[in-house]
Amino acid sequence: MVRPCYPTIYRKSEKLDVNTISEVIVIVDDAWKVGDLVDWFSDGCYWCGTVTEVFGDDKVQVDLLPHPLGEGDTYKALTKDLRPSLDWSPEKGWTVRMPT
Numbered sequence: 001m002v003r004p005c006y007p008t009i010y011r012k013s014e015k016l017d018v019n020t021i022s023e024v025i026v027i028v029d030d031a032w033k034v035g036d037l038v039d040w041f042s043d044g045c046y047w048c049g050t051v052t053e054v055f056g057d058d059k060v061q062v063d064l065l066p067h068p069l070g071e072g073d074t075y076k077a078l079t080k081d082l083r084p085s086l087d088w089s090p091e092k093g094w095t096v097r098m099p100t
Helices: none
Strands: 008-009 025-028 037-042 045-054 059-064 074-078 082-084 086-089 093-097
Touching: 025 082, 037 059, 037 074
Parallel strands: 008 025
Antiparallel strands: 037 045, 037 082, 045 059, 059 074, 086 093
16 A cells, blocks of 8 residues: 655644645644654654653654564654654544554
8 A cells, every 4th residue: 555645744833824725734843742652754764653751842762663663772863853653544544643
């Protein structure tokens, strides 16, 4: 199955007129907290994980998904490199992933 491109991401701080946008978008407020499911951009691709510690406004600790779904390691990541982790299905489109 081929999914559509990930929705465009806007920061909550950006001035945005949602009435003029006809595509699916994601608005992020950058207030990451422990337990958030995120995609972390590193080494040219996105890695799925969970925020496990917050070090301030611009840095968090991310635990990547364990083997065999992911690498399974822990990294410090800049918040500018995070996006919310979303799932896609033909029936529901893009939806926010919920912790299990």
